[in-house]
Amino acid sequence: MSFSGFTAPWWFLLLVVVAALAAVYVVVQRVLRKRMLRFANLSMLERVAPRRQGWYRHVPVAFLMVAFLLLTVALAGPTAEQKVPRNRATVMLVVDVSLSMKATDVQPSRLEAAQVAAKSFADGLTPGINLGLISFAGSATVLVAPTTDRGAVTSNIDGLKLAQSTATGDAIVAALSAIDTFGKVVGGADGPPPARVVLMTDGKETVGTRRAFDAAEDAKKAGIPISTISFGTEDGVVEIEGRRQDVPVDDDSMREIAKLSGGEFFKAASAEELRRVYDTLGEQIGYEKKQADASRPWLILGTLVAMAAVAGALVLGQRVP
Template identity: 55%
Template sequence: MSRWFGHPWWLLSILLVVALVAAYVIEMRRRKTRALRFANLDVLRSVTPGARDRFRHVPFGVLAVGLLLLTIAMAGPLAERDVPRNRATVMLVVDVSNSMMATDVAPSRLEAAQAAGKRFADELTAGINLGLVSFAGTASTLVSPTPDHNATKNALGKLKLADKTATGEGIFAALDQIQTLNSALGGDSHAPPAHVVLLSDGKQTVPESPNAERGGFTAARKAKEENIPVSTISFGTLTGTVELEGPNGQMQRVPVPVDDDSLRQIANISGGNFYTASSLDELNKVYSTLREQIGTERQRGDNSRPWMIAGTLLVLAGTAGALFLNRRLP
């Protein structure tokens, strides 16, 4: 019962409402008995309007329901609601491999990722620690987790493309930053919840196997051990291409389709969520969903106000009805 009410013992007051209803019923029966015993029925019917007689118990019923709702309000009903987090850590991990220059997402995959990332940083709940890691052949920590979200926005605008894709290195770098912050806060027992958001468009190339020591799947298992989910965003289309310099020095068009399978697996292993986006608008929607998930938490809190309002209105309505229909209080 304490799961649903803050002060469940107040529910015993319902017995008083039940007793009041019982007393009312008994009194009405007594009045009817006295009326039938001493009154002339024909005269009684002539002086008692039928409509008023039919509705004369309604005000008391409304009043009784109002008292019942007020009794429930006193018991402090609880309800779950989403409230902004005041403590959390989020690490954005962004792929800056050369495939991100593909223009299948206008104006390019990288520029769209930068714009959506800045919007995410702008709208993320104030007070949440936000950091940024970029990765291509290696990973670079551009912003350590901080409540100053402008730092991440500024760093997003300076991302540079490079060769290769080391997805695992990006995740490991993010985990290292989270652990460093947690240590500064007094250890894991005092650490806020953490989340890694990984945006990439391609398959890992360094190392070749995602199950290698520094591979993406290995990093995902490490995140799972540390209870840090990695949510992944597969960004781009299957028809993306880029212009790269070939062995003979000439430019050639190379297909760079997105790799949903590996990113989905990373999310599944770590306990995160997998998303796809093939446009800036879709990416903004994904970030909006993640922002709601990360920036809020479900909490059980007091929900007595609506019960109090409804109960008070019904008590007032019942009292007014009694005065109007019966010319007296119940």
């Protein structure tokens, strides 16, 4: 038996006491039986000590022993891996608003589908997460610094406007800078809260003062993984200044950015897939698995079994065991 899952395993020493009580009960029952058989007149024995119930008269005591076992486990402090909301974390949501996002290969358009999914993601995050928003095209703009105010984020998502070019690297740099600034403000004895960048884009980097791959390596050094979402299809087409242009998604670049930063790559070719990706990220970011107290079920079950033992004793023997 492993005691690694208990916070106070020394309470299991009480099992010795439980075993001793069970042994004493057996001995006492045998002694009482021998004393009763000393009566010479069996008919008098029947009148003085009426025939008692069979084996089931021992059921209340058996229940009581089981209750002691269950309560001992509860006292030992069992733990279990449980999903608990994060109390502190920083997430920067970085959304591509380049002109390719007006492609309608995802209905009603890439941008509108992205806005709906991003707002759902923001609303669904656990309250302890500080969420910020950055939009980028030819340059990156911090629209909302990390905050627990979801209203500020969703209102700015509604206001996203398209622009030319795609400066993915600059957007990552802006996200890292916002996280660093926020961390210095809220960081206490435990240091800045854990952070992550969620980068959603549909196209290849075209401009910028910092290459996306170099920025991803900076994120790796800072311990900030980037979850990249490549959104759209290979068949995207837009009209720019009267010209029809193909705007296929750039999965390879997004996959490499995630790899270099220590994050994860996600592919979303439809609005529904994008929603599922955001749901997955919400679970990963908003919750963490910890060893938490699991004694309550043992305590409840032990108490119920003890009550059943008392009730059974009163019904069968008109006394408490």
